[in-house]
Amino acid sequence: MSELVPGAAAPAFTLPSDAGTDVSLADFAGRKVILYFYPKDNTSGCTIEAQQFRDALARFAAAGYAVLGVSRDSVKSHCGFRDKQQLNFPLLSDKEEVVVNAYGVLKEKMMCGRKCFGIERSTFVIDEAGKLTHVLRNVKAKTHVEELLKLLEVA
Template sequence: MSEPATGDMAPDFTLPGDGGSTISLSALRGRPVVLFFYPKDDTSGCTAEAVDFTRLKSEFDAVGATLIGMSPDSVRKHDKFKAKHELSVALAADEDKTTLEAYGVWAEKSMYGRKYLGVERSTFLIDRDGRIARVWRKVKVPGHAQEVLEATKGL
């Protein structure tokens, strides 16, 4: 399966979200969407990333953008993660990894010489028409949310 690239239509999804919500990409058409994929709730890098996006949420709101974080964690884990860190971004649960695979972020990773499948930290900026405007792969967390905000302002 090929990875979606800049200019492609973003793969649509409808997934359970935190707080009993349902998150559907097609329902957000007409506004920019920042879709950030992260490996696991409540780990240091993922927490820092979600906290950074939450800190900048009012600025994303000001340009009409919706923030969605996605991992293979359950809704129950997402709810605990949001409450613990006072997150204001929507979190989608992709437990069967269909959307993660559609975006090409469910990938082979390596840690301490051991290979395993996991989420490659990535962010997709999706324009008002549902097209991918920009892709960040193998994201390094420090400064990332601010960089995404600047790109979103350009849409």
């Protein structure tokens, strides 16, 4: 696997979504995509981040960006999270960990004194040609969306 840096091709993927359909990166050919990875539905940090993406979606869309959220949660879990938080963008389920591994976001973490693997909160911005323009790893849930708006110069 080549290193994911700005200018590299974004790894292709197809994942099941909360809408009951498969979503592929190829579905967004010719469009810009914000692909964000988060650890778990209905946890405090992930809820804050999802709410902020929800609230900023019109601004991202006006600048030509689609937003996609990815975690290892099930489609059923995503549906509950979407409905509870009134999310307005697709949530993709990567239970097989194919895409989280392709993007290098599955990391060893310490939880309650034990080592485990979890998703490192990360965002990849992809241009219309399928190339990465920004690779943001280990972002903070509370400030990430606002920082992303500034980075992408979204009004």
